[in-house]
Amino acid sequence: MKTYGNIINIIDLELTCWEDKAYQREHSEIIEVGICQVDLINKKIIKQKNWLVKPKNSSVSDFCENLTGISQKMVDEGTTLQKVSKEIRRNFAPSKYAIGCWGVGDVSKLREECLSLNAIDPFERSVEYNLSQLYAFFNNISGKFSLEEAINRENVILKDQHRALPDAIATAEVFLSMIKKYQRS
Secondary structure: OOOOOOEEEEEEEEEOOOOOHHHHHHHOOEEEEEEEEEEOOOOEEEEEEEEEEOOOOOOOOHHHHHHHOOOHHHHHOOEOHHHHHHHHHHHHOOOOOEEEEOOOHHHHHHHHHHHHOOOOOOOOOOOEEEHHHHHHHHOOOOOOOOHHHHHHHHOOOOOOOOOHHHHHHHHHHHHHHHHHHHHHO
16 A cells, blocks of 8 residues: 555545436536545544535536535535645645545546546545455455445444545545454454
8 A cells, every 4th residue: 555654545526416327427527525534553534624516517406416415506605626636635645645435436537527627636646445345355245335335334324425525434434444353353
């Protein structure tokens, strides 16, 4: 793991979404970014931040608002992805630490949108870990395993599912639970 001081940044995103999944694949944009920084030696979250992001080309559907609790008004008052990227680089030192997320979609989506907006990818020099794959491997689980299933299995308390920061924190808590479990054995 490419870390200094055994720290990992864990991110989660929320995107504009619709009931029509085919439309969603073509049109979804980031509307929220959550990140927490985890100290793997002391096994605790040491820093966290959340941003609402103004999408450039889409809006928050009723379906999306019902799922996430994020309204169009909230994202209209949000910031730009360019500013979020700069803040992540300034406050979370992503070039020094690995990045983790549940699955691979969030980092890919962030990179894709940064590229399309001529924003700096805040994780361009980071080693990336798919924490759902690590969790499945260490728990001898085959196939996809959702964050919700891992949360239930590890007795992690999740506040506001489908919000970026609570999901990032829950991912960190599941990851820390896994580390503690395997350090004991």
